[in-house]
Amino acid sequence: xxxxxxxxxxxxxxxxxxxxxxxAETVETAETEQAEERQALVPPPPPxxxxxxxxxxxxxxxxxxxxxxxxxxGKDRRVLRAVLRWTAVAVVFAAVxxxxxxxxxxxxxxxxxxLATESDGRWNYPEIVRPSLPSGSxxxxxxxNKAAAHHADLRALVLPAPEGAxxxxxxxxxxxWLATKDFLAEFASKEDRxxxxxxxxxxxxxxVAARGWTTQDGTHTRIYLLRFGTAAVAxxxxxxxxxxxxxxxxxxxxxxxxxxxxxxPEKTEFAHVTRSPYAETKxxxxxxxxxxxxxxxxxxxxxxxxxKGTAEAVPFQQTVVLQxxxxx
Numbered sequence: 001x002x003x004x005x006x007x008x009x010x011x012x013x014x015x016x017x018x019x020x021x022x023x024a025e026t027v028e029t030a031e032t033e034q035a036e037e038r039q040a041l042v043p044p045p046p047p048x049x050x051x052x053x054x055x056x057x058x059x060x061x062x063x064x065x066x067x068x069x070x071x072x073x074g075k076d077r078r079v080l081r082a083v084l085r086w087t088a089v090a091v092v093f094a095a096v097x098x099x100x101x102x103x104x105x106x107x108x109x110x111x112x113x114x115l116a117t118e119s120d121g122r123w124n125y126p127e128i129v130r131p132s133l134p135s136g137s138x139x140x141x142x143x144x145n146k147a148a149a150h151h152a153d154l155r156a157l158v159l160p161a162p163e164g165a166x167x168x169x170x171x172x173x174x175x176x177w178l179a180t181k182d183f184l185a186e187f188a189s190k191e192d193r194x195x196x197x198x199x200x201x202x203x204x205x206x207x208v209a210a211r212g213w214t215t216q217d218g219t220h221t222r223i224y225l226l227r228f229g230t231a232a233v234a235x236x237x238x239x240x241x242x243x244x245x246x247x248x249x250x251x252x253x254x255x256x257x258x259x260x261x262x263x264x265p266e267k268t269e270f271a272h273v274t275r276s277p278y279a280e281t282k283x284x285x286x287x288x289x290x291x292x293x294x295x296x297x298x299x300x301x302x303x304x305x306x307x308k309g310t311a312e313a314v315p316f317q318q319t320v321v322l323q324x325x326x327x328x
Contacts, residue, residue, distance in 0.1 A: 124162055131156035155209040178210040179208070188251045248276075273328045
């Protein structure tokens, strides 16, 4: 009886030992497989010196909640393949998007006339090209051009009208040059016209070139380019006589109160061109007015847009940006 009991106890101990060892081996195997899979996701350490790699677009992160190391070993490989497929798709779309953006930013103005679209209200401008310089004359912001003078014909630097617009004959002037009194007529009060005229005389105004048009939606645009002797003179006039931060010095016709227009994207700024845009504040009358002053070298520009009801921001911004580009 005792011998049978001892044999039974030994048998039970042996079976328990074998079960324990099998369980330990199973746990160790599972841990080893998980460790190997985690290691496969981590790239090997780089050598001490690597050649410079070309820049590539950043890969967007996988959707929130996607597990990189799942809890169940049986689904590890399927989830890992899904993550790798998601990453590959993200790389392709990121690369295509970057290439498209790069192509647009690198294209010249002649390739994208007016940046026209039908979705956001931008106008369709004709091909816009900077006028040629007289032979031997430097560009306005070349190092040798100390006065930062625009040697190109000032009349050719005025932005052309968009397609379908009706020209404003009153701004054609004589042979393309506008009389100073016609420019001053843009200001509302007699006192402002007199004061502005004196300021222009004191700063040695040389020429005024202008263009105006009305588009089919009723937006009336006027652009005036004023040329002075040097950039220093134009900058002083712009900064001390024509503008304040939150409003222009002289109110234009059809508006009384203005506030600075802060909606311009920063990426639309150009080197050597300073701008101060304003929008008429509510309550305004039958129409709203937007205006902007630009200073670029020896030239100061005034751009005015008005429209019954509301003057839309997008065509105003587009017009200011394109005129800035011509002067830059």
